[in-house]
Amino acid sequence: MQHRDADIVIVGGGGAGLRAAIAAAEHAREEGIEQRILMLSKVYPMRSHTVAAEGGAAAVTSEEDTLEAHFEDTVAGSDWLAEQGVVDYFIRHAHRELVQLERWGCPWSRKPDGSIQVRRFGGMKTARTWFAADKTGFHILHTLFQTSLKYPEIERLDEYFVLDVATVEGKVAGVIALQVATGELILLRAKSVILATGGAGRLFQFNTNAGIVTGDGMAMAYRQGAALRDMEFVQYHPTGLPGTGILITEACRGEGGLLLNKDGYRYLQDYGLGPETPLGEPKNKYMELGPRDKLSQAFWQEQKAGRTGKFADNDVVYLDLRHLGKEYLHERLPFICELAQAYINVDPVTEPIPIRPAVHYTMGGIETDAQCETSLKGLYAAGECASVGLHGANRLGSNSLSELLVFGRLAGEQASHRAAATAYADIESLQQQVQDQERQVARLRDADGLESWVGLKREMVQAMEDGCGIYRDEQGMQAALNRIRDLKSRYHNIKLSDRSRIYNTELLQCIELGFGLDIAEATCLAALNRRESRGAHQRLDAGLEQRDDINFLQHSQVFFNADAPAELRWQDVDTRFSAPAVRAYGDAGKGARK
Amino acid sequence: MTTKRLSIQRYLPEQSKTPFWQDFDVPFDDSTSILEALNHIKEDMDGSLSYRWSCRMAICGSCGVMVNGEPKLGCKSFLREYPGTIKIEPLAHFPVQKDLIIDMEIFLEHLAAVQPYLINDSEDSTQTHKQTPAQLAKYLKFSDCINCGLCYSACPQFGLNPEFLGPAALTLAHRYNLDSRDQGKAQRMAQLNREEGVWTCTFVGYCSEVCPKSVDPAAAVNQGKVESAKDLLINLFKR
Numbered sequence: 001m002q003h004r005d006a007d008i009v010i011v012g013g014g015g016a017g018l019r020a021a022i023a024a025a026e027h028a029r030e031e032g033i034e035q036r037i038l039m040l041s042k043v044y045p046m047r048s049h050t051v052a053a054e055g056g057a058a059a060v061t062s063e064e065d066t067l068e069a070h071f072e073d074t075v076a077g078s079d080w081l082a083e084q085g086v087v088d089y090f091i092r093h094a095h096r097e098l099v100q101l102e103r104w105g106c107p108w109s110r111k112p113d114g115s116i117q118v119r120r121f122g123g124m125k126t127a128r129t130w131f132a133a134d135k136t137g138f139h140i141l142h143t144l145f146q147t148s149l150k151y152p153e154i155e156r157l158d159e160y161f162v163l164d165v166a167t168v169e170g171k172v173a174g175v176i177a178l179q180v181a182t183g184e185l186i187l188l189r190a191k192s193v194i195l196a197t198g199g200a201g202r203l204f205q206f207n208t209n210a211g212i213v214t215g216d217g218m219a220m221a222y223r224q225g226a227a228l229r230d231m232e233f234v235q236y237h238p239t240g241l242p243g244t245g246i247l248i249t250e251a252c253r254g255e256g257g258l259l260l261n262k263d264g265y266r267y268l269q270d271y272g273l274g275p276e277t278p279l280g281e282p283k284n285k286y287m288e289l290g291p292r293d294k295l296s297q298a299f300w301q302e303q304k305a306g307r308t309g310k311f312a313d314n315d316v317v318y319l320d321l322r323h324l325g326k327e328y329l330h331e332r333l334p335f336i337c338e339l340a341q342a343y344i345n346v347d348p349v350t351e352p353i354p355i356r357p358a359v360h361y362t363m364g365g366i367e368t369d370a371q372c373e374t375s376l377k378g379l380y381a382a383g384e385c386a387s388v389g390l391h392g393a394n395r396l397g398s399n400s401l402s403e404l405l406v407f408g409r410l411a412g413e414q415a416s417h418r419a420a421a422t423a424y425a426d427i428e429s430l431q432q433q434v435q436d437q438e439r440q441v442a443r444l445r446d447a448d449g450l451e452s453w454v455g456l457k458r459e460m461v462q463a464m465e466d467g468c469g470i471y472r473d474e475q476g477m478q479a480a481l482n483r484i485r486d487l488k489s490r491y492h493n494i495k496l497s498d499r500s501r502i503y504n505t506e507l508l509q510c511i512e513l514g515f516g517l518d519i520a521e522a523t524c525l526a527a528l529n530r531r532e533s534r535g536a537h538q539r540l541d542a543g544l545e546q547r548d549d550i551n552f553l554q555h556s557q558v559f560f561n562a563d564a565p566a567e568l569r570w571q572d573v574d575t576r577f578s579a580p581a582v583r584a585y586g587d588a589g590k591g592a593r594k
Numbered sequence: 595m596t597t598k599r600l601s602i603q604r605y606l607p608e609q610s611k612t613p614f615w616q617d618f619d620v621p622f623d624d625s626t627s628i629l630e631a632l633n634h635i636k637e638d639m640d641g642s643l644s645y646r647w648s649c650r651m652a653i654c655g656s657c658g659v660m661v662n663g664e665p666k667l668g669c670k671s672f673l674r675e676y677p678g679t680i681k682i683e684p685l686a687h688f689p690v691q692k693d694l695i696i697d698m699e700i701f702l703e704h705l706a707a708v709q710p711y712l713i714n715d716s717e718d719s720t721q722t723h724k725q726t727p728a729q730l731a732k733y734l735k736f737s738d739c740i741n742c743g744l745c746y747s748a749c750p751q752f753g754l755n756p757e758f759l760g761p762a763a764l765t766l767a768h769r770y771n772l773d774s775r776d777q778g779k780a781q782r783m784a785q786l787n788r789e790e791g792v793w794t795c796t797f798v799g800y801c802s803e804v805c806p807k808s809v810d811p812a813a814a815v816n817q818g819k820v821e822s823a824k825d826l827l828i829n830l831f832k833r
Contacts, residue, residue, distance in 0.1 A: 043646075043648060043654075043656065044656075044698065044702070044741075046654070046655060046740070046741050047646075047648045047649075047654040047655065047656045048654075049648070049649065049654075051649060051653050051654050051740075052649050052651060052653055052654070096720070099719070099720065099721065099722050100719060102722040102723065103712070103714075103719045103722075103723075104711065104712055105711060105712035105770070105773060105775065105776070107730060107733070107734055107737050108722075109727075109730075110725055110726060110727050110730055111727075112726065112727060113724070113726070114723075114724030114725050114726040114729070115722070115724065116722055135653070135738070138653055138740070139737065142737075142741075146705075146710040146711045146766075147711045147712075149705075149706050149709075149710065149711060150711050158702075181691060210648040210649040210650070210654060211647055211648050211649075211650065212648050243625055244625075244650065244651075246650070246651045247651070312625075335653070338652075339651060339652075342652065342670055343625070343651070344625075454637045454638070454641075496641065497640070497641035497642055498641050498642040498644075500606065500608050500609075500642065500692075501608065502607055502608060502691065502692050503644045503691060503692040503693075503695050504644075505636075505644050505645075506636070506641045506642065
């Protein structure tokens with residue numbers, strides 16, 4: 001097998017991976033050391049799913065805003081399951097990262113005087129979300145990608161699909177990857193490795209995510225012994241387009257958009273988010289500016305009550321932007337106008353947009369410490385694939401773009417620092433793992449069993465949607481877990497039709513499915529065992545409809561066990577600054593806020 | 595459900611060096627995109643069909659193909675728009691690697707060649723620059739390029755000479771040259787002035803017609819020509 005060495009290997013070329021690469025390069029320069037940084041991505045970096053983020057990135061910016069307020073919003077938003085030391089670090093470093101992006105050329109939207117414009121976002125006490133129209137992720141990703149071209153020490157291996165993290169005795173030693181264009185395997189030996197592989201939204205049938213968001217890095221770290229933490233918390237974004245699930249940004253509501261049921265009624269006032277705010281006067285933490293978990297739950301209740309409308313086969317509610325006017329919509333939300341027109345033939349200037357919730361974000365991920373390091377020495381994780389502990393049970397919109405910058409940067413610096421004091425692992429010690437991967441890929445490419453991978457994938461996404469939706473119950477989650485375990489055993493009997501080596505995308509999809517099934521099991525197991533309701537994990541079971549801080553102010557951790565069932569443990573939450581309190585929005589939340 | 599015929603140019607280099615055509619009858623409704631049709635074929639008819647895709651919402655730039663001879667994003671073109679059999683081929687003017695997958699390397703080299711990043715000597719990284727909405731508007735449209743490569747397939751000059759930097763790279767250079775925060779124009783002009791820079795463009799304008807994000811590369815390239823002419827003239831006097 002081919003073999004190459006690099007001080008630092010970064011897996012994933014989205015926002016977190018690119019930010020990490022630049023930070024590692026800068027760190028090495030500052031330290032006066034020469035380090036080679038290899039960034040692998042299964043797609044070209046500008047295809048990464050960061051590109052689809054729309055609304056913005058949060059940081060305390062205006063005179064009247066405070067770090068304390070951003071901290072409180074994030075912790076309350078997390079339903080007190082965030083790591084508070086991590087949140088504290090995050091809110092203190094978010095602003096400088098957004099400034100740094102500005103210095104690199106990001107076209108942030110501006111006020112008339114040329115300073116940065118901010119907008120409202122859900123669950124945030126005040127306007128603190130920086131934006132580039134409604135293509136913020138696109139502009140962040142392209143700014144980072146283009147800036148990365150300045151650094152000759154960053155070498156990209158585009159369209160390299162990483163199969164496994166190489167480890168020796170609990171320490172990272174590199175990665176094993178498949179070059180998509182040739183089908184050849186390559187061992188990339190490294191002194192430190194950063195996983196920046198994104199979330200796992202594609203475990204679910206109806207989602208806002210790109211096809212590549214299949215949880216690869218999560219599964220690799222998990223299989224090597226790292227814990228997957230808080231996987232039961234899956235964010236449903238309240239506003240996806242019916243049919244496709246294409247994202248309609250929360251910024252629509254930040255700019256003043258209304259949510260209406262089929263009777264034209266602003267139903268959110270019935271779900272603890274009222275009283276109704278006047279048209280054209282959106283108010284932070286009220287009504288449409290409530291947090292995502294609450295809004296998606298309100299949709300579910302309206303649907304049960306028969307108050308949703310229909311768009312083709314979908315139950316929908318309506319996002320009304322008409323009062324904002326054409327000029328404003330085309331300035332602030334041009335992409336939304338383009339998407340609604342192209343995909344459901346609706347012009348938001350003249351018609352409300354039919355929408356429904358869709359799986360959007362994986363709050364959980366690979367457990368890391370506050371410095372982004374996993375339990376495997378030298379293996380770091382950042383961005384959506386990681387659980388550094390920022391989001392707890394529910395992420396606030398616009399915290400994740402800031403997260404991938406703050407923690408991408410930190411992971412890059414840490415990885416560089418570590419690489420400087422580490423030697424490469426002995427090649428011989430990696431041979432076994434390399435041969436295992438060669439064998440597995442060869443076996444899969446020739447797989448001629450009875451199970452169609454398409455069939456298994458469809459069953460998986462259906463099982464997750466059925467069992468781990470907006471509201472959950474014991475029976476449904478148990479059924480989902482059983483089904484996922486059944487699918488895992490049937491995966492051994494899979495059939496492929498493409499035996500080629502060059503661009504065998506069927507093979508890659510099968511490997512992704514294998515990754516997905518492992519993560520799905522962890523998700524179901526954690527969900528089933530969290531016998532309370534918190535944030536995005538809401539149970540219908542009698543007696544479990546409330547938060548239970550006595551028994552479940554705990555992170556779930558799931559550990560991989562090869563072909564045996566995965567193992568669940570619990571871990572204390574860092575609540576050093578803010579004791580758990582009632583989580584309330586609208587007028588009900590007034591008392592809780594200073 | 596009614597079906598529509600997709601006639602797809604296949605190329606399987608491990609089996610034969612010659613491309614061939616294969617027809618698939620795909621069920622569709624008013625909302626079915628070309629990309630969804632390809633996914634249907636891959637999942638239910640022929641798992642070996644290979645193509646790139648990801649976001650399926652016209653922002654990642656992966657899924658460009660020729661549809662009835664025109665460069666299109668598969669995810670933003672719909673079966674309902676085409677009355678007869680739909681012919682799908684890989685993007686024109688690029689080497690084909692397999693089926694609908696083209697070799698993008700030359701495109702990426704051209705992007706990198708124009709130094710597409712802010713060049714600014716100021717060391718202060720703790721403060722944002724001021725940039726008024728009017729200054730932002732000068733380049734914003736040119737920053738919307740998703741690197742899908744459709745404009746290269748539309749460009750006859752790139753078809754003749756792949757060394758031509760091409761519409762997207764020249765637009766990106768222009769985007770930074772127009773940015774009020776940038777000081778790197780002089781460095782970038784060297785690339786724009788050379789034979790494979792702006793002057794290869796013959797102003798056919800098809801690049802702007804096919805751009806799925808209305809970036810208008812033709813305008814950027816031709817504004818670039820004015821800048822290049824000025825730059826060459828100034829250099830002439832300097833000598």
